[in-house]
Amino acid sequence: MFKLLTFMILCVLVLPAAVFGRTCDDLGGGQAYQPMDFNGSTVCFVFTKTPTEEGQLSRDPDGIAIYSLSKSEKSRLVYEFPYAGTKGKINDAFAIFVSAASEEMFFVIHSVEAPRAWDVISDVYDVSVFVFEGGALVRDELRSGFFDMGGDMKDNVGELSYVYPYKDKISVSKAVRSILFEVAGMPVPISGVVKEKSFLYGSDTEPVIQEPSRVYLIKGDEVAVEQSMAGWCKVSFVTKVKRVQKWMQCKSIAFSERQ
Structure with missing residues (x-):
């Protein structure tokens, strides 16, 4: 009787771990960046294959998508990062408490190699901002639009005319404290x-x-x-x-x- 009771207790303790013990590896495709915890959910960065018009998988470099894993829902696709048919990567991912909104937000710096036809002299960067709404991780379109995307450029005489300003955590953190970010979308x-x-x-x-x-x-x-x-x-x-x-x-x- 004691052995049976012990077995039942172990089942109760172990079963949730088996059910909720999903990992980013279970999503397949390979991980593009180390998993991170945010507000009780696991954020996964996964390589994805891009289908061609004929429905076959492309031989071009993989794209990257972000998924969330939590106890309250199955794995869920949150966002697919911009894709240009070239190699991309996640440069950094981190949480920042945004005073103006009184909440913590999740920031991801992503970049792709610039296609030859593009008029840029660096990789092309973009910054996405994610928040929790209704218990789910979602992309904040207005605040992400503030960072948008871009790459360094030269003018017609070869002088550097523009440098995309949000390539690392320091520059993003500084921007988050600015009046422009505070009123983004207003x-x-x-x-x-x-x-x-x-x-x-x-x-x-x-x-x-x-x-x-x-x-x-x-x-x-x-x-x-x-x-x-x-x-x-x-x-x-x-x-x-x-x-x-x-x-x-x-x-x-x-x-x-x-x-």
């Missing part, structure tokens, strides 16, 4: 003052970096930042004739700590 312009002579770039949705305009602002000019992404700020300012909207690099704008 329809409220942020006032700023230009720190140095800065050329402006056109286009409505994103800057056309290869084609700077002849228009520029100088130190002391006041602007209103209406949107920011990948280190670029969409600004508006008033001339003697009209209000103008252009893009410029956010690093050339000074902001007060609180507005």
